[in-house]
Amino acid sequence: MEHIKLGIIGAGRIGKLHAENLKNLPQVKIKAISDLFADTIKDWAASCGIENVSKDYQSIIQDEEIDAILICSPTDTHISIIKEAAEAGKHIFCEKPISFNLQETAEIVELVQNHGVKFQTGFNRRFDHNMSRVQELVRAGKIGDPHLLKITSRDPAPPHPDYIPSSGGLFIDMAIHDFDLARFMMDSDVVEVYAQGAVLIDQAFAKHNDVDTATISLRFANGALGVIDNSRKAHYYDQRVEVFGSEGCLNIQNDFPNSAELYTSEGVFKDKPLYFFLERYNNAYIKEIEAFVDAIVANNLVPVTANDGYQAELIAHAAKLSLKENRPVALKELAAL
Amino acid sequence: MEHIKLGIIGAGRIGKLHAENLKNLPQVKIKAISDLFADTIKDWAASCGIENVSKDYQSIIQDEEIDAILICSPTDTHISIIKEAAEAGKHIFCEKPISFNLQETAEIVELVQNHGVKFQTGFNRRFDHNMSRVQELVRAGKIGDPHLLKITSRDPAPPHPDYIPSSGGLFIDMAIHDFDLARFMMDSDVVEVYAQGAVLIDQAFAKHNDVDTATISLRFANGALGVIDNSRKAHYYDQRVEVFGSEGCLNIQNDFPNSAELYTSEGVFKDKPLYFFLERYNNAYIKEIEAFVDAIVANNLVPVTANDGYQAELIAHAAKLSLKENRPVALKELAAL
Amino acid sequence: MEHIKLGIIGAGRIGKLHAENLKNLPQVKIKAISDLFADTIKDWAASCGIENVSKDYQSIIQDEEIDAILICSPTDTHISIIKEAAEAGKHIFCEKPISFNLQETAEIVELVQNHGVKFQTGFNRRFDHNMSRVQELVRAGKIGDPHLLKITSRDPAPPHPDYIPSSGGLFIDMAIHDFDLARFMMDSDVVEVYAQGAVLIDQAFAKHNDVDTATISLRFANGALGVIDNSRKAHYYDQRVEVFGSEGCLNIQNDFPNSAELYTSEGVFKDKPLYFFLERYNNAYIKEIEAFVDAIVANNLVPVTANDGYQAELIAHAAKLSLKENRPVALKELAAL
Amino acid sequence: MEHIKLGIIGAGRIGKLHAENLKNLPQVKIKAISDLFADTIKDWAASCGIENVSKDYQSIIQDEEIDAILICSPTDTHISIIKEAAEAGKHIFCEKPISFNLQETAEIVELVQNHGVKFQTGFNRRFDHNMSRVQELVRAGKIGDPHLLKITSRDPAPPHPDYIPSSGGLFIDMAIHDFDLARFMMDSDVVEVYAQGAVLIDQAFAKHNDVDTATISLRFANGALGVIDNSRKAHYYDQRVEVFGSEGCLNIQNDFPNSAELYTSEGVFKDKPLYFFLERYNNAYIKEIEAFVDAIVANNLVPVTANDGYQAELIAHAAKLSLKENRPVALKELAAL
Incomplete structure (x- = not known):
């Protein structure tokens, strides 16, 4: 063929x-x-x-x-x-x-x-030049055994309010990428989730039983721990990952439109990171x-794989339940496979 | 006088x-x-x-x-x-x-x-040049209303095993600084805590019912959320803070012994951050x-104040209880004042 | 049309x-x-x-x-x-x-x-995201009146020795880009040049009366000064510019394939900058x-314009003469227009 | 004793x-x-x-x-x-x-x-944490044979006009530090100097036959080349060095009062570098x-040593003569030892 x-x-x-x-x-x-x-x-x-x-x-x-x-x-x-x-x-x-x-x-x-x-x-995101380089170095053993994962994932601006009710909510619409990234980086499934959420940006989210700000704690099958933080409104696309292990720590910064720095008597200035996913993940x-x-x-x-899709959804549903009941949720409570 | x-x-x-x-x-x-x-x-x-x-x-x-x-x-x-x-x-x-x-x-x-x-x-740590500058800018409203706090706090190497039983445990011995920093940065008390812990570095911690790796989720009285991650063994002193709000985000990096960068055909190299608190917090x-x-x-x-000491201890005790019972703990469950 | x-x-x-x-x-x-x-x-x-x-x-x-x-x-x-x-x-x-x-x-x-x-x-290079952003900010007056220009321009590896005799020499083959960039950044013609050269990388350059390492001092019509440094062998493409003026300073860094940083007990490591012009100036x-x-x-x-081409060549020929006679050369000595 | x-x-x-x-x-x-x-x-x-x-x-x-x-x-x-x-x-x-x-x-x-x-x-400056680290790595052979040296050295604000006539001029008063640093970094004496100068900041310098802005080209006994740029008014103390060699490149950045970065919808902001020598070279x-x-x-x-003092003065006097006569000056023309 x-x-x-x-x-x-x-x-x-x-x-x-x-x-x-x-x-x-x-x-x-x-x-x-x-x-x-x-x-x-x-x-x-x-x-x-x-x-x-x-x-x-x-x-x-x-x-x-x-x-x-x-x-x-x-x-x-x-x-x-x-x-x-x-x-x-x-x-x-x-x-x-x-x-x-x-x-x-x-x-x-x-x-x-x-x-x-x-x-x-x-x-x-698995194909992003930064994300894939971190994963490659983790897999190559450069940080030893992974102990901690940190993901920051924030959109520049909230979606149109009309989109909220059909979005599936922050965990399934937005954080699902982070859940997949978590498994990708750690090479391990998630076994337990605890989610905190808040409506701090727009009450439209509250109206639809959704949140616009969240933190999610993860426990992985390999014993490692993770934290994710999400916001719907960061004014630019904030997408950072850190993997910490027994021998070191890997992290990435956001991508910028250019590297120009302006030094004046007032301070140092540079342009903010790329605005959203079309700019940031173009190559991905x-x-x-x-x-x-x-x-x-x-x-x-x-x-x-399809199973990768399923696993990320499983974490998202567990996060949703965790938020609703304010308790850690073991993924096996929900697992359908 | x-x-x-x-x-x-x-x-x-x-x-x-x-x-x-x-x-x-x-x-x-x-x-x-x-x-x-x-x-x-x-x-x-x-x-x-x-x-x-x-x-x-x-x-x-x-x-x-x-x-x-x-x-x-x-x-x-x-x-x-x-x-x-x-x-x-x-x-x-x-x-x-x-x-x-x-x-x-x-x-x-x-x-x-x-x-x-x-x-x-x-x-x-409140007196550190980096920490105090972030707090000053948060207080000046540069990021609008605080929504999210991230603290990374990792020691270079675990304490001597003999010290572990008398230390009070990771939350009271080590993370207590982060709990105080959290209140300092957000200008708000903590109302709920959820802690995850693991023994990934040294089984000596397990023997004394302690952990060497942890993540802690915080909910603040002002509605904001926070996450802390701790490790007893990062090979250098890793002390970073990020405060994210409605209008922007403030963060700090670690301090380094010098700014020399070596570029070769193999890559770019620089010295690692300062080793421990005596180096990093000398001025503080x-x-x-x-x-x-x-x-x-x-x-x-x-x-x-003494109350600042009390509040940080209150969070630490709540985190310890949260870890033990694997559930979020409201601080009012424990409050003694 | x-x-x-x-x-x-x-x-x-x-x-x-x-x-x-x-x-x-x-x-x-x-x-x-x-x-x-x-x-x-x-x-x-x-x-x-x-x-x-x-x-x-x-x-x-x-x-x-x-x-x-x-x-x-x-x-x-x-x-x-x-x-x-x-x-x-x-x-x-x-x-x-x-x-x-x-x-x-x-x-x-x-x-x-x-x-x-x-x-x-x-x-x-005028179309590079970094170069054009600096020029734009200079033209917008962000650094006031330009006083000093610094250009670093180094190739990763020397050309094949067979290419050297037909190349026109380092100034016409390679530094000509820097001469154009100098005029672009300063919005002013060059009036005098002084060049130093050396053969430090490969004697093949000496054989053809060429150099592989150089520094070039520029004096601009607007009174400002500039320095360029060139090397034929930097192991990666090193292309940096700085414009300093009465109110501040603008500079750019090289572009990197990713932003991943690895922190270990040995130090901090990242990948070196992009290798050569096809990678670095793809978008340009x-x-x-x-x-x-x-x-x-x-x-x-x-x-x-064609005149931009001519002006850069004029500087290159003056640099060549300066190197030969070890003296500053006024461009009007050579000008053909 | x-x-x-x-x-x-x-x-x-x-x-x-x-x-x-x-x-x-x-x-x-x-x-x-x-x-x-x-x-x-x-x-x-x-x-x-x-x-x-x-x-x-x-x-x-x-x-x-x-x-x-x-x-x-x-x-x-x-x-x-x-x-x-x-x-x-x-x-x-x-x-x-x-x-x-x-x-x-x-x-x-x-x-x-x-x-x-x-x-x-x-x-x-030889005792500065950044400068000494670069020199140490150069001496350890990390960049191979040195080929190029770049020094940027700019004061935050000009001295009082009354001081100018007794200062000895920019080369002897200010750049002399850079001349010493050049020899320190390259472990080689300077053999030839070419200086460009301009009065772009304050006509008081012109009145006393001095300049406020300069670039200086150096040729070292070991064959390497160097460029220095100076300004009397950078709004902060700008002190950077780069040493480039056959195997790589070493550089340093300025020191900052803190590492806080503020990200907003307008861009990224940080405080400018330390103001002057008392702040920057306190430890040195x-x-x-x-x-x-x-x-x-x-x-x-x-x-x-005393000879180090003499050599730096020799370069300064040669630079002064070069500027006056607009020609490269071999140090042996002036040498008194």
């Missing part, structure tokens, strides 16, 4: 981003894209060299020439699309979270295994989708 | 350190020092210009010329010394913790108030004791 | 780089490319969507559909190609230096003006060529 | 600074100090434990108990004091420059050798004078 043919379901911000990254890969052809607002994307699709644009995603799944499907539609459509695609024998790349329902996600993990299709979950998205394509072309394992 | 006369009880590492800092203050005379091993410190005391060296601390308390007492003896001797000193009308500087017993510490808070003597608790100890002296000379309020 | 058609002369490393950047610009079509080794680039050209590949550059110049020419062939071919292209009314983008002969370059400055074609010199090349295309599409001034 | 007795000549800012540092050294007793305004320093001298305060420096030199003299009086008094002290067999610490006259300084180099007294020149002054005392107590070589 030298060239592979792809179909994309959902042409929102993230679907378009993947399409534009894919068009620079010589071993790939995007054959079709579907979107509820298919009419509005025709010019854009043409400029990407995509032949077929439709409202109907099923025509893509039924296209025998298509090897793999990217699922970039809203979360509540994922399960049925995945089922149809897996049954049609398509490889699947699915944005996070796989679903809002842990039992349904667990079924997907088994389903894709049974159908023997590749399934990659869209945890792009490229590497993520290349990895998916490479796994198909070379018939290798995908780097982020 | 132009010159004040001081007595020091306990001439271990910290007692000597205070003596050497005090000898550079023109408005102070150290009249006497007591220590169980008085014989071994005579030459040193002479070089500091200290006239009287004795085994017996009570002669110091009874000396009518002495205005103030520094208590640098082991924690289990603090309560009785404080009581005698307060009754003798002496001002008191006492190393942390005030005691291992929350009820006894609470009594001291009331006692020193009733006797009208000044009482400063030895939380030196000087400013701490100057502040105590100034408060007496100018009859001002001390910058760190 | 909505779409413009381009021809590229020379398909070496830099010619290919421009072609690959141009293929992502929707307003551009690369119609033809020529190279002495045309046979070897056919597949690559096809993958870039370039129709015509020839050995003969003149067919490109004579193609009436082609609006603009990129000259990426060896320096000694530039003059005749530029003349033919200008006479054919093509806009021109030319890699640096325009020529090895100051008089000839001066003639080009007049020629392109007389023919009314746009001519952009390939000084890519994209912006440079976009700026050329935009100038044509919108009929604007190009951001780097 | 266990205790040594010192006399200090000159109780201006620097004389007092040395006295206060010396009073913390147990192996030293400052027996006497002289100053033209002896009356005004009596209280201060008493607080330092100095017995004798006089207008007359000769009484100090004639005091047989005194082992060593610190010369902290104006430069034009140095030569005669040094001669008298050397003849009296006193060891000498002398502030820089030794004199304004190269021939006279050369005579001092021989004189102190002939009298067998120790003579340390006051180049405090302590180590400098300890080294002098140690050399006497242990009968070791002093770390900065």
Whole structure:
């Protein structure tokens, strides 16, 4: 298999981003894209060299020439699309979270295994130049045995209030990336979670039973401990990780648009870090989708599995329960696999 | 009052350190020092210009010329010394913790108030150039309303195993500084604590029912959240703080012995941060004791009160209970004041 | 003019780089490319969507559909190609230096003006995210009046010895970028130069009357002073600039592949800066060529003119003379315009 | 010799600074100090434990108990004091420059050798924690053979205009420290100098035939090259050094009062570097004078010799001549030794 043919379901911000990254890969052809607002994307699709644009995603799944499907539609459509695609024998790349329902996600993990299709979950941060370098050095033993993990993950500004009720809440919408990163960095599953939350930015979150600020304590299967802190409003994208171990400590800083420093009689000034995920994780998205394509072309394992998606959701659901009942929650209380 | 006369009880590492800092203050005379091993410190005391060296601390308390007492003896001797000193009308500087017993510490808070003597608790980190600058900028409103606090506090190497059983445990021996710093930075009391702990460095901690690695989640009276992480073995002194709020974020890095960076074909290298508290907090100890002296000379309020000592101990006891019962603990469950 | 058609002369490393950047610009079509080794680039050209590949550059110049020419062939071919292209009314983008002969370059400055074609010199560093941010802040008056300029510019490894005799020497081959940057940062011409040189890396440079290590002192028309230092072997690409003025100082650091820092008992380690110009100036090349295309599409001034090319060469020739005669050289001694 | 007795000549800012540092050294007793305004320093001298305060420096030199003299009086008094002290067999610490006259300084180099007294020149920067760490790593071969040296040395604000005519000019008053640092870092003498200067800050410098802004190119005996840049007005003390060699590069940053960084929607802010030499070189002054005392107590070589003072002055005089005649000046043109 030298060239592979792809179909994309959902042409929102993230679907378009993947399409534009894919068009620079010589071993790939995007054959079709579907979107509820298919009419509005025709010019854009043409400029990407995509032949077929439709409202109907099923025509893509039924296209025998298509090897793999990217699922970039809203979360509540994922399960049925995945089922149809897996049954049609398509490889699947699915944005996070796989679903809002842990039992349904667990079924997907088994389903894709049974159908023997590749399934990659869209945890792009694993492919970031900073994150992947830290993980690589941890895995190389540079800090000895991991003891502590610290993740800071803060968005620049809250989402539109209309989005909040359908978001799944801070843990499933936002911190889920941190939960995946935690497992990635520590090479160990999480066994217990304790979450604190607060509404300090916008009462709209309180109205929908959500929080905008949180800290999450993690206990890993390997005995290590972790802490995550989240905020919906940091004025820039704050994405930092630290892994501390028996022999040392690894950390990363945010990325900046430039390194210029201005020294004056008033002090030292520099530009703030990159604003949001499109700027910060631009290269990570490229590497993520290349990895998916490479796994198909070379018939290798995908780097982020359906189970990785499930495990992060499991932590998120446990964090939600912990917050609700104000107690540490063992993951086995909720586990569906 | 132009010159004040001081007595020091306990001439271990910290007692000597205070003596050497005090000898550079023109408005102070150290009249006497007591220590169980008085014989071994005579030459040193002479070089500091200290006239009287004795085994017996009570002669110091009874000396009518002495205005103030520094208590640098082991924690289990603090309560009785404080009581005698307060009754003798002496001002008191006492190393942390005030005691291992929350009820006894609470009594001291009331006692020193009733006797009208000044009482400063030895939380030196408040006087660190980095810590105090962050607090100053937080207080000046530079980050708006505080939302999140992060403290990393790691010792370079574990204490001698013999010290562990008498230490009071990680929370009371070590994290107590972080609990005080948390209140100092946020200008708010802590209302709830959840602690995770692990023995990852040395089983000697397990033998004494202690931990060597911990994370602590805090909830503050003002609604903000916090996380602390501790380790007994970081190979250098890792002391960092971050305060995040509605308008921005403040953080500090560790101090380094120099700023030299070596760039080679292998990478970039620099010396690790300062090794331990004597190096890192050298200036903080000087400013701490100057502040105590100034408060007496100018009859001002001390910058760190007996209640500050009590509040930090209260958090430490709550963290210990939280770890034991694996649940969040509201501070009012334990409060003795 | 909505779409413009381009021809590229020379398909070496830099010619290919421009072609690959141009293929992502929707307003551009690369119609033809020529190279002495045309046979070897056919597949690559096809993958870039370039129709015509020839050995003969003149067919490109004579193609009436082609609006603009990129000259990426060896320096000694530039003059005749530029003349033919200008006479054919093509806009021109030319890699640096325009020529090895100051008089000839001066003639080009007049020629392109007389023919009314746009001519952009390939000084890519002006488009670097760091360099352009510094220049922008200098121009905005953030450091007041510029007083001092410092440029460090060091290659990772010397060129192949075979390249040295045809390179034009360190000042024309390498430091010419720094001379352009100097004028760009200071918004002022250079009036006097003093150069020191040495052969410290490889005697191959001495054999060809060249140096591998140099420092250059500059005096600007606005009264400010500058210093440049160059080396052919820094093990990574070291490209830093500092502009100091009456009200402050601006500087930039090198770019790094990631921000990971490893702290151990031995010290602190991070990866070295990006290796060479393809890594460091990747984005600058994209912006440079976009700026050329935009100038044509919108009929604007190009951001780097033929005179900018001439001025940098003038400084380079003066530096060469200064080194030879070990004396400061006033640029008016050499000026051909 | 266990205790040594010192006399200090000159109780201006620097004389007092040395006295206060010396009073913390147990192996030293400052027996006497002289100053033209002896009356005004009596209280201060008493607080330092100095017995004798006089207008007359000769009484100090004639005091047989005194082992060593610190010369902290104006430069034009140095030569005669040094001669008298050397003849009296006193060891000498002398502030820089030794004199304004190269021939006279050369005579001092021989004189102190002939009298067998120790003579340390006051180049405090060699003792700075950053500078000494770089030199140590250079000497340990970490960058291979040194190829390039860069020194940035800028004062926060110009001296009082009245001081300018008696200062000796920028090269002798200010850059002389950089000239010594250059030799210290490179472990090689300077053989040629080229200086550029400008008056960009205050016309008072022009009035006295001086400059306020300069760059200096150096050629070392070992073949390496160097550049220094100076300004009289940087709003803070800017003192940075870089040494580049065959295997790597070492550099240092300025020291800051704290490491606090404030991130807001506007950018990132931190406090500017330490203001001037008293803040920045506080520890260097302590180590400098300890080294002098140690050399006497242990009968070791002093770390900065009279010849080091002479060599730095030689470079300064050459730079002055270079600026006047706008040409590179070989040091052997001026050499008096």
